Amino acid sequence: MGFRKKKKTDPAGEIEIKPKKPGVFKRLWRKIKGIDWSNPVNKWRLLFASLFAVIAMVGIVFGAVTATNNPKFCAFCHEMGPEFVTYEASAHSEIQCVECHVKPGVVNEVVHKVESLKEVYYHVTGVPDPIVQTVAVLDENCLQCHSENRLVTATGDLKVNHEEHIKEDIPCITCHSGVAHAKVVDRGINSQKDMGYWKKDNADKLVTPEYMRPNMGTCIDCHDKVNKGERPWKDIQYSLPDNPHEKGEKKEASHAEAATVDTAAATLTAEEQAVHNKKTQQEIILQAIGKQKKDVKLSMECFTCHKEVSTPKDHEQKDWTQNHGGNAIQDLNNCLDCHKDTKWIKKVPTQNIVSLIEAGATKTAYKPNLTVVKNDSRESNFCSSCHGYRPLGHTNSDTWLTAHAPHAATNEQKAECYVCHDRKKPAEGEKIKAPTDVYCEFCHRTGFKDEKK
Known part of the structure; x- marks a missing residue:
């Protein structure tokens, strides 16, 4: 048996209708309107309440900005694994990410935080694979810490007149693109399938100085283009990694190496194309080792950029080109220290992250071996620049x-x-x-x- 509460009725027998209760905000507004603002006590209460609200809001905003500026906040997202591991292993590990990636100024930082909400969207819906830097680090970010008047490197060997480069509007990132993240995009080792390998234990195998220091191939490529009357840095794509997400003509136009492929090569077979590309690289390398010395804007001689490093004395022997094989067999590591492709060409070849880790773990001292020398000389574009003739x-x-x-x-x-x-x-x-x-x-x-x- 159920009991129901009977609805109240008026004497005429009609159902009594209760007035609707006002909402929270309406009641609060009525209460505020009912305050006697002529009372000084109420004015002081309002002042303190407003002050508390402002302090609380500032605290919340400051806390949120501080938390999201911390590089460890970036590490929460698995897709940022390569960037975080390389950052921690770099010379920039003591500064925050925003000091490089956000234009200086409070307003710019606030705008950046709002724009970064799209990163949350990507994280939930699926990030672009791989992640590619499409916005260049600005010079003014670099100049917050670095001087533009530096003439030589810390070793005292490399002569780089930073001030002259800056006057030509050459972006810092054109030469220093790997300083914080070891060119993981160019090397092709930051895709989703590789994320599990990006651990602190593997950092010494994946983050090596050759990918973090300025690449000599970039200097050579740029100087070569200047001698041809070009100013390649005017296109910011020259300083950024290739973006695999671009399509069609835009992608082709942004390719830094597009100028090395001539129209005649387009009609070659795949086999002939490979030989053509290799010979094109050979020509660049031969220019780099001294072919451009006279009647050029920028000489390619070693002493143009180096104070100490130059061609070894034994390389100047007349029969060196015919009789250096024995030296290579005995001292291959020293040969490759100079004659590795990563030094002589701008574009870093794609790598396999598993092979890098395994090679780093099993690396052994070199012992004279003709087979090893033969294989390395065949793989090296530098060696091929002579062996192809x-x-x-x-x-x-x-x-x-x-x-x-x-x-x-x-x-x-x-x-x-x-x-x-x-x-x-x-x-x-x-x-x-x-x-x-x-x-x-x-x-x-x-x-x-x-x-x-």
């Missing part, structure tokens, strides 16, 4: 064709040939490593009768 001892093609057999009689002699030549024609789609497209089985189609010993 016919040696003096090869004479002319017709004579050499019938006279080279005694020079390739033993396995050791053949190994020397394989430094420059592939034995077999590279398979379609295979990476071409040899500096020349002349391979042995072009003539020896049935192979060699035997391997001489």
Whole structure:
């Protein structure tokens, strides 16, 4: 049996309607309107209440800004793993991210906080993969800490007139793009599939000085363009990593290396294209080692930029180009310290993060080994810049064709040939490593009768 509360009725028998109770804000407004503001006590109460509200609001805003400015706040998002690990391992680890990435000024910082709300949206809905820097760090951010009058590096070797570069409006980031994040975008190791590897324990294998210091290839590429009458830094895309999210003509226009591909190359096959690109790099490298010395705006000689480092004395020997192989076998690490591609070309090649970690964990001291030297010289564009040209001892093609057999009689002699030549024609789609497209089985189609010993 249920009981119901009977609705009250008026004497006429009609249902009594209660007046609607006003809401919280309406009651509060009525209360404020009812205050006697002529009373000094009420005025003081209002002043203290307002002051407390302002202090509380400022405290909340300051706390939020301070918390979000802390680099560890960025680390909360897994997609920022590469940026956070590289930042902690860099020379900038003692300053906050916003000191580089936000234009100085309170108003700019507030605007940045509002604009950063889109990062929350990306985090929830799915961030662009990979994350790419599309807004350059401004010079005025750098100049908050650094002087524009610096003439030499801390080592005293490198001569870089910062003031002259600044007068030409060359952005700091053009040379110092890897100083905080080790060029992880250019190296292709910051995609979502690689996030699990970005741990503090792997920092020493992934964040190395060669990717954080100014890249000599950038200096060479820029100086070469200046000698051709160009001012490449005027396009900010020259200073930023390639953005894989751009499409069509915009992406092609932003490619820093687009100028190295001529129209004739577009008609080549994939195999010929690879050889063409390699030879294009060879030309740049040869310019860098002293081909541009006279009648140019910027000489490419070592002493143009270096006070101490120069071409070693033994490299000046007349027969050095023909007889340096023995030195390479005995002291390969010293050779590669100068002759590595990452020093001589602007664009950093794409890497595999697993291979970097494994190589860092299993790295052993070099022992003289012809096979290692052969493989490294084939991979190196610097070595290929000479190995791609016919040696003096090869004479002319017709004579050499019938006279080279005694020079390739033993396995050791053949190994020397394989430094420059592939034995077999590279398979379609295979990476071409040899500096020349002349391979042995072009003539020896049935192979060699035997391997001489």
